[in-house]
Amino acid sequence: MELLVSMLPFIAIIVLFYFLLIRPQQKQQKRVREMHANLQRGDKVITIGGLHGVIDSIDESVVVLLVNDNRKLTYDRNAIREVVQSD
Secondary structure, eight states, rough: HHHHHHHHHHHHHHHHIIIIHHHHHHHHHHHHHHHTTTTTTTOOEEEEEEEEEEEEEEEEEEEEEEEEEGGGEEEGGGGGEEEOOOO
């Protein structure tokens, strides 16, 4: 019993650590995976480098973006930071 009481603060710290750090990070990773899985041609996106463009073509690992002056740039699918909602 005395061992349980002495371990209680340690257990509380582990639980607090889980709910404040680990769980939110897992949720964020899930949202990013879902966003990457739902990418499709015509989506307006922003890359992790800040480049804005429209998806011209996409496959399992590569995305081709159409940017200013109808230039096409090829990026890794994981380089897409977010999908921008059109007005």
